[in-house]
Amino acid sequence: MIISFSSAKKYSMKLAILLLILAVGMIPISSYADSGEIGYKLLPEKLLEYTDGTLQVFVEADGLMIPLGIVGLKATSTDSEIIKIIGIEPANEYITNIKIQALKPGEANIALAATGFFSQEIPIKVYDNNNFPTQIQMKITPNVFPVDGPKYGYIGVELLTTGGLPTKAESDTIIKFSTPNNDIIELEKDQVLIKKGEYFALNEFRVLSSGDAIIFAETEGMKKISTFTKIQKAAEPYKIQVYTFPSKFTSYSGASAYLIIQLQDNDGIPVI
Incomplete structure (x- = not known):
């Protein structure tokens, strides 16, 4: 006041x-003005050829996402024959989604630039697809919420081979989510579908209060997994x-x- x-x-x-x-x-x-840098998370964590992915970009300080938006974000691929940028759109007021296509196996960088931030290049590797899915992997963005941070988070789940490489679903695959900490977070969906020929899907959750919350993910025939998200008090x-x-x-x-x-x-x- x-x-x-x-x-x-x-x-x-x-x-x-x-x-x-x-x-x-x-x-x-x-208190965060002029103290942040560009942070990012790739969803899914590993890209297969002939598939689409999302590079989530946000402001972070000391490894934590902070509640500031990025104005005038520009993104360029250093090799558009491997990685092609197909669009840039806001996910919410703090996160910007860069939509990308993986065209063939190899490595390329995504160069990011925005007013008030140092430019940087993010290396991305594209893998070929020739294996059978045996496990799932889950990633949360962000996995730690600051005191006055964003009130929504994202969950990325993907199919992996025994060797830990991403691979496409041979049939429609349902991933079920649950959490015992419904007083801390609220899941948007209790299940998502990884369609045949795809290998990842996204879910969201809403932050209700501070504390540590665990999220479980499971699908038929694969080991149930879990990960934590922390909302600081x-x-x-x-x-x-x-x-x-x-x-x-x-x-x-x-x-x-x-x-x-x-x-x-x-x-x-x-x-x-």
């Missing part, structure tokens, strides 16, 4: 009113941080000044 003072003479009266309003609510100011006790802008002013200048109040956890992270 920001309250304007027309002059220093009214400062004491305004401050008293401000402290009364403080109990009603406040708007946190992000604000460190208590909470505290109030007060800033003034400008930090110094005189009663003769006639200029306005501002008092900024922010609710933070014990580690100094803004709390909504």
